[in-house]
Amino acid sequence: MSPTHEVPDGKRPTLADVAARANVSTALVSIVIRGTKGASAATRERVLQAAKDIGYRPDTRARLLRSHRSRLLGVQFELQSAFHTDLVEGIYAAAEPAGYQIALSAVAPSRSEQQAVDTLLADRCEALILLGPQAPAARLAELAAQLPVVSLARRLRASAGNVEVVRTADEEGARQAVDHLVALGHRDIAHVDGGRAPGAADRRRGYRTAMVRHGLAAHVRVLPGGLTEDDGSAAARTLLTTRPRPTGVLAFNDRCATGLLDTFLRAAVPVPGGISVIGFDDSRLARLAHIDLTTVGQDIPRMAALAVGRAIARLDGEPADEPAPGTETVIAPHLITRGTTAPPTTA
Amino acid sequence: MSPTHEVPDGKRPTLADVAARANVSTALVSIVIRGTKGASAATRERVLQAAKDIGYRPDTRARLLRSHRSRLLGVQFELQSAFHTDLVEGIYAAAEPAGYQIALSAVAPSRSEQQAVDTLLADRCEALILLGPQAPAARLAELAAQLPVVSLARRLRASAGNVEVVRTADEEGARQAVDHLVALGHRDIAHVDGGRAPGAADRRRGYRTAMVRHGLAAHVRVLPGGLTEDDGSAAARTLLTTRPRPTGVLAFNDRCATGLLDTFLRAAVPVPGGISVIGFDDSRLARLAHIDLTTVGQDIPRMAALAVGRAIARLDGEPADEPAPGTETVIAPHLITRGTTAPPTTA
């Protein structure tokens, strides 16, 4: 009937409560809880037992208020993006061993980036890791004047001064995809692009230059696409009515590629028999057995770890007076060959 | 070159800094910042200007430490579940107008529910909203003895005393799906289940009882499935080798249904021509133009709003001394008819 733990008053137990129960000072309890040296093994055990008895938990707020370092990394991400949630998972994995906590702040249709960042700042995060931020570069630079800011998966011009950038070499990834198709014998290769999405411009450029380098400038064809399955599906319907139909397509990302696949399938255009399709990201989607998508892989755990690493490096380095120029960390993508690419069938 | 805002020392500006600049006391600044009455319009403006000048932002932690109410709702969710991220979005939307903040804590392969809850408790959340929690009911009951706990989308026995439950009537949803197929003329209807996932048992039971009620007990067939596309795909492969093959399938959720669809498609079994498929959730996936999945819709915004509402109701009601029994709020699902169901073709 009664609660499991003996809560003195209905309030949560504090250091003082533990101290009273263990007959020591609050300072000593603090020492024991933090695991610092300065307490004998005997009292240590006694204090820990007392803490356990009354269900004591340290109060993060009070703790962070007192210690000037918060060891808190603020992470802004898009709730709906599987790519982002994968990155967040990697960020957790990288931050906790390094002794940093994560404060999540989501961006959604009903919640702007501005709101997301505001709450992170109010929570006194020491650094910000922004996933594919859409905010203007100037705004990011302004933020970066206040605290270390890492832009993950969005490229920024050097003019965005102090912002750290961690991203995949999108241009190179698109090149690898085109090279792969060309090596298989394809010549007529289209690209369904990502519009204004982060990375889209680079991938488009990578596609173009690779085509040109292979002497296929005449076959360059960029279709307006986007990030979602619907975008891919729409582009596929366009492609189906096109003559001559390309024998290979590079999609902006895996979701877009999935839309392509599905629509081709319904139109009885076999993949890869009738047309080859390549995605981008190597998301969970691409790995699904029935999708089995050839794709340009981004090394998500590594990107996440590097983002955390850069943020921490900034924190350990010079704090604000002598701002180091923003560094750009570019990670190589790698093509993952699966079942949606094959040599073209000579018609 | 220098930061935009004049930061006194490299530290962030505090109430005292604003007070000094506006020539008032910190208490008055506090009043102005919070928008409480007790300051003249003139000083109000002067203080706000000063705050803006030096880029002051209230420190949530200090603020919450002092005021006994934290107005913080802790939300535990699964990073990889689109259903969960949709709910989170709804929770944000419901909480902020009510004057509550959200603290997110993710569950991922590398991060347990225990860890997720621990950080929420350390952050002094006033109540917990747990999305599809897998923890044992006893553990949840223990938590609920300390603070209001809402289990969203997971049913709990009455024995889990104090826990609030907000969920969809899964059994009823499955019934609606079966009714729809039967009305179309189907008799041989299979169910690909969700194993131990939250809601799976109820949906299984709903399917069974509905089949029996229609006099189709002989056709009851439950295939082991799961939450992912791969699970659906595997079940589809089983179904393809089954004679007689069912003419309709109810999948555990939309992802599972998508796996079914895709595999049927590849096997040249048209949907809904050769077989009808129904999903569950009405996730973004189901609405995609090229999927166009008939599905049992869960009212996600409403579930989110109700979860927040129940948590707040608990906070406004009796705090701990006289624990009210856990309430169960059950939301009706509704079938959404799209393009994957049709009358069976008589072979």
Added chain:
DNA sequence: GAAACCTGAGCGTGATATGAA
């Protein structure tokens, strides 16, 4: 008496200084 403002205390910690074994 109200409106506008200030003073002082304390929320739960962590760090420093200091003392006792």
Added chain:
DNA sequence: GTTCATATCACGCTCAGGTTT
């Protein structure tokens, strides 16, 4: 000198109570 323990203050803020117009 080292180990163990304590007292005291400060972190940034809110709130109760007081003072002045």
